[in-house]
Amino acid sequence: MSTRISPPPTAGPGSAAAFFAGTTFDARPARACHGLVRRMPEGLTADRIAERLAAAQESGALPADLRLWVEDVATAAADPASEALRVREASRATRHDGRLRAVLLSYADGVVDLVLVAHRRAADSAGLDLVGRILAGAADDTERLTLPGDLPRHTAADAAPPAWGMGDPRRTGVTGAVRIGPVAIAPQSAAPVLLAATALLLARYADRDRTVGLLAVDRADRDRFAAVDLPVDDGTPLVDLVRHAENALASAAPVSADRPVPAVGIVVLSEQDEGYRPFLELPFPVTFTWDPRRDGTHVGRLDYDEAALHPEAAEQLARHVGRLTALVGAKPDDAFGDRTPVSGDVELMTDEERAALLDLGRPQPAPLRPATTVHAAFARRAAERPGATALSDATRELTYAQLDEAATRMSAALAERGAGPGTFVGVCMDRDTDLVVTLLAVLKTGAAYVPMDPRYPVERLRYTTEDAGLRLVVTTLDEFPAADGVTAVHPGALTGSTAATPAPADDPDAPAYVIYTSGSTGKPKGVVVPHRNVGALMAATTEDMRLGPDDVWTLFHSSSFDFSVWEIWGCLLTGGHLVVVPYWVSRSPEEFHALLVQRRVTVLSQTPSAFASLRDVHLNQQQSLALRLVVFGGEPLDVRSLELWFRREPHDRCRLVNMFGITETTVHVTTSTVTPVEVAAGSRSVGTALPGWTLSVRDARGRVQPLGVPGEIYVGGAGVADRYLNRPELTAERFVDDRLTGERAYRSGDLGRLRPGGRLDHLGRIDDQVKVRGFRIELGEIRSVLLDDPTVSAGAVVLNQGDGDAAGVRLDAYVVLRPSGSVAEVRRRLREVLPEHMVPATLTAVPGIPLTVNGKVDRAKLPEPDQLPAAEAATGAAPAAEEGAPAQEGLADVVLRAWRATLGPEVGPDDDFFDLGGNSLLAVRLSAALRREGLQSVPLRDLYLQPTAARLAEHLTARQAAEAGTGRP
Amino acid sequence: MRLSQKTALVTGAARGLGRACALRFAEEGADLVLLDVAADIADVPYPLGTPDQLEATARLCRERGASVLAARADVRQQKDVDAVVADALDRFGRIDVLVNNAGIAAPSGKAVHEITEDEWGVMLDVDLSGAWRTIKAVVPSMAKQRSGSIVNISSTAGLVGYRYFAGYVAAKHGLIGLTRAAALDYAALQIRVNALCPGQVREEPTLEGRMLSEVARSLGVAPEDQETAFLESQPMNALVNPEDVSSAALWLASDDARQVTGSVVTVDGGFSTR
Structure with a gap:
């Protein structure tokens, strides 16, 4: 360890500068020292020992500069005060130049102890022993103390702690x-x-x-x-x-x-x-x-x-x-x-140690609640408070009774079309009240719902429909991809059924929903989650989070993301009011914040990166929020991002809970309340397992890892899903019968470590599955789509962490093109197949993909990505406006400058925001950059509709003209 | 134990405030290096500490559990001071605390123009330059440790004037100046330097101090009258006890005062605030 000292101003030959520069910090002189305590033979007095020393120095047995210090001790040798003194003397380092020190402790009862301490350069252990023997008169006349040679100074810094x-x-x-x-x-x-x-x-x-x-x-x-x-x-x-x-x-x-x-x-x-x-x-x-x-x-x-x-x-x-x-x-x-x-x-480990670690991952017993179905639990809430508001969006509000009745009616219509126990019904709808009615209606038939985001590419929708073997899809899309034997029906067509209400099937073990996640095989896979798991999730959280009828929740997330399962059923099974957030509002932190204020939302679920934007909006506003609980999920939380939030919103008024979860284990696994204490400590912990959930950390052979040692996170207990739909081999590989616990467990593929007290640190993915803006993405899936392109002979996709902030995280793709191929064409085809969040931000053609000796992609040898697709599109694009001539600067130049400030200096006026790697967070930044340029606030919707700088400038010009015409300011 | 594992060097340790500080430090776990001239000095018109008194302080420290190195040295001689510091480092490996307590109260009792060259010289040599010499001796080892606390025992005479005590007043004012400058020089090395300004300290028989008597004698008054005169000017209406001063020294020496440097702490019952 060393400390940098600012030298005095006189840096010349003056002694001050030399002193400050030349004084090295010896932090641990005691580290290089060792000691020996020897009781001297009875009757040997201090004076007599001093004579022995003099004789030994005379004969050359001991060095001439060895001094003997005599300490008269006021107490007897056996007195505790003497013992304390002895220990103190034997632990006292020698001065920095590394001498040997000899001290005689002469006790009140005549007993004498010799205490030797030496730097290892002055004497080794044999040397200390010899000095003790010489002074005690027990050495051979021929023995000489020799220096152990030039041992190095032991002043280096310590290695990083393990x-x-x-x-x-x-x-x-x-x-x-x-x-x-x-x-x-x-x-x-x-x-x-x-x-x-x-x-x-x-x-x-x-x-x-x-x-x-x-x-x-x-x-x-x-x-x-x-x-x-x-x-x-x-x-x-x-x-x-x-x-x-x-x-x-x-x-x-x-x-x-x-x-x-x-x-x-x-x-x-x-x-x-x-x-x-x-x-x-x-x-x-x-x-x-x-x-x-x-x-x-x-x-x-x-x-x-x-x-x-x-x-x-x-x-x-x-x-x-x-x-x-x-x-x-x-x-x-x-x-x-x-x-x-x-x-x-x-x-x-011993069996006992292993059992203790397994117990640590099971901190609380499962709450005793009878297993039930989602719709039966909902029916009980509806019967308790039929008149309470259950669901609303901007245009519509439903009480529990109304929601129950609407869903019941629709379920009859669905049953008529074949929905029922053992079947899967696709639901591909934008977020509104109809979506929730439809999901509940599907469950009431005894079927499971398979949510699909209507913004997904047609190919992805078709794939999901085929993979799940859907016969019936409820959708608001006019152009839902047609497939043999699949009936696509608009929810509006399902309201008028007059058929008798089917008896609600009530099997808690039946599937409730199938949610598709990225798959390492290159194809998404459906996770089949039974009703009882959702009930267990609510049993595990309701009491701790005091969820109840006074709560107002938002439905913010896509129904194809299982965070929505938590939002919808967490609210409706505890009697709360679910406010549906339209897609456009969910993309705009300002509008979403206004919604939270206006609707007095109390329970909010967010990914950390979405919350960061919301936080920034909140901190710049005076309006108060009614929030009492924020649940983080979907991606790792950096608690330090919450410091500013806590200054405005004390943690005892609005509780922040970080939850680590996996679709395969029913939304959540662990819970951790974050307070300023965790923020100050920079805690990475995701907390302890939910009651009823269990977790353990295993090595590659499935053995329990010791505390602190990283390994794969295994999750067992009440949240483990049934299976991957139609994937028996993958199911067998990931959903295992755990021989150590005797229960079924899901091998998450996530890396973690268990801490004392059963708290889990989440350390990322074991394989290359990554999260970008809350979306779980298997890089292999994108790569396999790349390789599906006939013009691509090889490809690699890597995660680029950017400068560490969530919006900077992006995917970079590299391809080896066949002679006929072009990067622009590959990109176009990627966009046809992959959802927006999976399309790499950059796509770079390389002559070959570098590999490590193990045959893995050698990331270090990949080139810097081609800046942005602008580079490849630039040939036909108009050259960017030159700097200068501010007097002639038009609106188009101002807009372009804001784009470049946000997206990079190479951006041209006709580059598409999304092709440039634009995402919702960058859209917020662009909006802010435009405001800084003195432009009126640009609604995010405009950015999505006018995705190039040139088109946006045109749009703004038109708007200004219109406003001038109507006399608005 | 606020000074456990620490070694303190106290000058003027044979009696008086030096002994008071040494004993207090021993009780708090420190090992001690006791330095005293233990001899009379020409031009100082009263008996100074003796070897027996120095040995008595050492014995009292040992009875309190300390290891002790007692050494005679004149703070007017740099090589004497250096030798004691070298021995102390051999014996204890480190010096954590230095209390510059050695000082003389007389020759005094004269107006400025009456003071002789020798009288002026010895006063500044002991009371001001002595502290400078011990600081020079201990700072290199404290610098290597990146830690150390130096307590300079100044006086209310370092803050205000006293009639017929010009040499003493000048030296004690100078000691405060030395304190402030040294604090700045060594702050980056984590060496703290502070001054302590006692008011008139009551003489306690067990400490064998002579300060009050010598001040009274210099002024030609009886010690009792000097006490009375001081009490009248003291807002708290009591003389300072030796343990009041050693408590303040202990605080400055200990890590409790880890952010205190360059400060002037008065222990004078409010005397100097008038």
Whole structure:
């Protein structure tokens, strides 16, 4: 550690500058020191010992500059005050130039202790022992204290603390200790065994930094202070480990000041010595010290800095190291029979430990509620408060009784057209009250609904219809893709049925809905979720979130995104009022904010990136919100983005809950209330499992990972979906019977780590599935569409995190074109097949896709993407207006400048906003840029309708003219 | 224990306020380096501390659980001071706290034009330059530690004038100036420098201090009359006790005062606010 000091202004030859520049900060002098306490033989007085010293200096046995300090102690040797003094003396580092210090503690009862402390450069452990023997009169006349040679200064900074340690940087300097063992190790092989066990542990903990620090104290040989790299992976045979460790020890590099001190290290003592202190301060942030005992076993001790290890992680680490040391120290065949075991075979945990971790992921029992169907639960709410408002949009308002009746009527019409238990009914409608009526109506028939966003490309709609085997689709689209045997019906045609009301089917295990998500096979896959899961979700949240009839919710999200399941049924099954947010309003933070104010919305569900825009609007307005609960979902939340929000909206008035969830586990899995405390700590936790849900973190073999160690998140319990529709193999692969818990579990493919208390950190996707603006996208799916293009011979799609803010995240695609191909044509075809959020922002032609040795795309070798598609379209486009001539600057130039400020300097007047990678967040920014240019507010709808700078400028000119004509300002 | 694991060097430690600070620090867990001239000085017209008094302070500190290095040195000699600091670093490895307490009250009792060259010289050499020399000696090691607290015992005479005490007043004013300048010089190295200004301190027999007696003698009055005179000018109507001063020194020495540097702390019952 070093601190930069601002030098004094006189930087010349003056001594001040030299002093400030030349004073190095030696933060840890005690780290390089060791000590020894020896009780002197009875009757040996301090004076007598001083004479011995003088004689030894005379003979050259001890250096002439060694001083003996005598401390008269006011208490007897056994007094606790004396003990405190002894410990203090033995832990006191020597001054920075590395001397040997000898202090005699002369107690009131005549007992004398010699306390030696030395920098390792002044004496090694054998040297300390010798000084003690000479002064006690127990040394051979021929023995001489020799300097251990030029050990390097131990002043390097520490390596970064291990991620699995879950330490708290605010606890730097606070230390803890845990005992380990005893463990049987043959003494002559102790160092390689301990090193092998430690390296094995780091490998199993998936630590990126596998360097092990070593402080080997050997009275017979020289003490060594080294950093050892011992490569271990899951396939390393255990029989080779100790031999590899011996080789690594032989070539270990000394710890030096220009290399970080390893975060994890071991101190190996060659013999038991109660008076010896191998270090006065932890030589490594995580230090294992192993003491040999007379019975041939070793006793270990883990000393750690709480900045590097959480105390619970330390307890766990001590257990695992003890177990691995015993295993490596034993003959391998003792533990594994006739197999040749490899490192990955080693079980870190006992059954009890594993059970405790599984319990951590199951923090609360499932609430006891009878399983029910969604529509039966709704019917109960409707019967309780028939006159209460259930549903509204800008033009219509329905009470619970009206909604129930409308849905019942429509369900009869649907049943007439074949909907019923065991069937799937497509629903492809924009968000309005009819959508909700239709979804409820489908459920009332006993069928499951399959929502489709009407904005999806025709190809995607056709695919979903065919994949789900739909026979009936309720849609407001006039041009719903025709397919054999599929009836597309307008909801308006389903209201007038006079047929008898069918008896509502009531099977909680029946599917309620099928939602399509991105698939790693390149095709979206339908997730079949039964009714009972939705009931379980409400049972898990209603009480904690105090959801009830006074709440006003929004339906903000597309029905094809399962966040809408939470919005719709979370509201209607708890008696609340659901306000449907039209598509255009959901795209405009200003309009949406106005809606929240006007409709007194109390419960809001948002993706973090959408919320960020809403927050900015809110902070610039005076109007107050009625919000009492915000639920985040759909993508990772960076809690720091909430700091400004909390200044305006205290957390005890409006609660913010971050929820991690997966479609396959019924919307949510975990819940975490975010307060300013979490914001200040920059917490990445997504919280604990919902009551009834369970989670655990597993390695590639399905074994439970230790606390803090990353692995795949398995989700079990009440939320696990039935299956992937018509995908038995994929279903078998992802929905597994968990042999450890005996329950069904979903393998999420998400990376996470479990923290003490059962809180989960979400660390991203294991494969390349990514989230862009809340949409879960499998890069492989886009790539497979790319490869479907006959002019493309190879392709790759990568996620570009931009400068780290949510709007900057984008997809970059690379293609190898056949001679006939063109980037523009490929892009056009992509847009035909993929939803807008899946179309890559850039598309770049390359001669070949670079691969790593493992055959994966080598992202680092891909070129910078072609700036934006403007570059390829520019040939025919008019050159951009030159700078200058402000007097002649017209509206078109002003508009173009705002576009370039938002989307990049190459943008031409005819470039399409969406082709340029435009999205809703960039649209908000563009709108703001236009306002900064002094233009009137441009409604977002105009941007969507006039998607080029030139067309928007025309539109604005026309509007100005119209306003001038009508005399409006 | 507010000074555990810390080593404090106190000058003028044989008796009086120096002893009071040393004992207080020992009670708070510090190890101590006790420095005193432990001899009389020419031109100083009263007996100074003795080797026995210095040893007594050391014994009292040990009884409070401290390890002690006691050394005789004259703060007018840089090499003497340097040697003690070198020994202290050998013995304890570090010096965390320096209390510049060594000081003389006399020769005084004269108007400015009556003071001789030698009288002026010895007063400034001990009371002002002595502190400068110990700071020079300890700062290099404190700089390596990136920590340290220096407490300069000035006086209300560093804030206001006293008749017939020009040398003392000038030295104690100078010590406040030294404090402020040093605070700026070393702030970046995390070394704090503060001044402490006691008012007239009551003489406590166990501490064997001589300050009040010597001030009275210089003015030609009885110590009791000097006490009375001071009490009348003291808003809180009581003399300052030695432990009042050592408490303030302890606070400045400890990490409780981690953001305090360049400050002048008065412990004078409100005397200097008049």
